[in-house]
Amino acid sequence: MxxxxxxxxxxxxxxxxxxxxxxxxxxxxxxxxxxxxxxxxxxxxxxxxxxxxxxxxxxxxxxxxxxxxxxxxxxxxxxxxxxxxxxxxxxxxxxxxxxxxxxxxxxxxxxxxxxxxxxxxxxxLCTPASSVPCERVFSKAGEVVSKKINRLNPKTVEKILFLNKNQ
Structure with missing residues (x-):
């Protein structure tokens, strides 16, 4: 450092x-x-x-x-x-x-x-590694797929997350 x-x-x-x-x-x-x-x-x-x-x-x-x-x-x-x-x-x-x-x-x-x-x-001076963006995606996936909403097709979940992260 x-x-x-x-x-x-x-x-x-x-x-x-x-x-x-x-x-x-x-x-x-x-x-x-x-x-x-x-x-x-x-x-x-x-x-x-x-x-x-x-x-x-x-x-x-x-x-x-x-x-x-x-x-x-x-x-x-x-x-x-x-x-x-x-x-x-x-x-x-x-x-x-x-x-x-x-x-x-x-x-x-x-x-x-x-x-x-x-x-x-x-x-x-390279960019330090960080897992924050990955953690955010998992957090958002936890909101999309829950106990109440658990019958979504994996492709649909993937599309929802993609659209959510790239708005």
């Missing part, structure tokens, strides 16, 4: 009462964003069997190539964490949007400004 609060542009850090909790949530968001940046979809993988022009396929070259790949991956990891940190620090510094504005519209317009925060924001 704290990540959803932080990623909601109406509240951001203001919605998190405890400063300790706000710091923990910010660190967790940096970790989440860094992990997203490092995923194989975000980083194109090079073919390890491709060698530079003029290089021979010798065991020494394979070892050198392996070391080069390790260094590149280390740079990507450091850059991913740095990029995530910069983005997470920039986001709360912006002004909050109005309380009645739609946070998902905000993230749709800001996905180019905060490309690494966009995906977690959309994930954490």
């Amino acid at each position: 704290s990540l959803a609060t932080l990623l909601d542009p109406r509240f951001k850090l203001i919605g998190i009462v405890s400063p300790l909790k706000a710091t923990e949530t910010t660190k967790r968001l940096v970790t989440e964003c860094g992990a997203l940046i490092r995923t194989p979809e975000a980083v194109p993988q090079e073919n390890p069997s491709t060698s530079q022009p003029g290089e021979q396929e010798t065991p020494g070259n394979k070892l050198g190539h392996k070391l080069d790949q390790t260094v590149k991956m280390s740079r990507r990891t450091k850059n991913a964490t740095a990029d995530a940190t910069v983005e997470v620090q920039r986001y709360p510094a912006e002004l909050n949007i109005g309380r009645l504005e739609d946070p998902l519209n905000y993230w749709q317009t800001q996905k180019h400004v905060y490309p690494n925060l966009h995906k977690p924001a959309v994930t954490f």
Whole structure:
């Protein structure tokens, strides 16, 4: 819930009462964003069997190539964490949007400004599951089918409920 609060542009850090909790949530968001940046979809993988022009396929070259790949991956990891940190620090510094504005519209317009925060924001700001509409239909069905009215055809009950809910 704290990540959803932080990623909601109406509240951001203001919605998190405890400063300790706000710091923990910010660190967790940096970790989440860094992990997203490092995923194989975000980083194109090079073919390890491709060698530079003029290089021979010798065991020494394979070892050198392996070391080069390790260094590149280390740079990507450091850059991913740095990029995530910069983005997470920039986001709360912006002004909050109005309380009645739609946070998902905000993230749709800001996905180019905060490309690494966009995906977690959309994930954490999803609509919460609710059984209220289902409960209302069952409640209405209980009113339609009662001890006094119990000989209705199931198709008729279905049509009555459909018409009642879609007036």
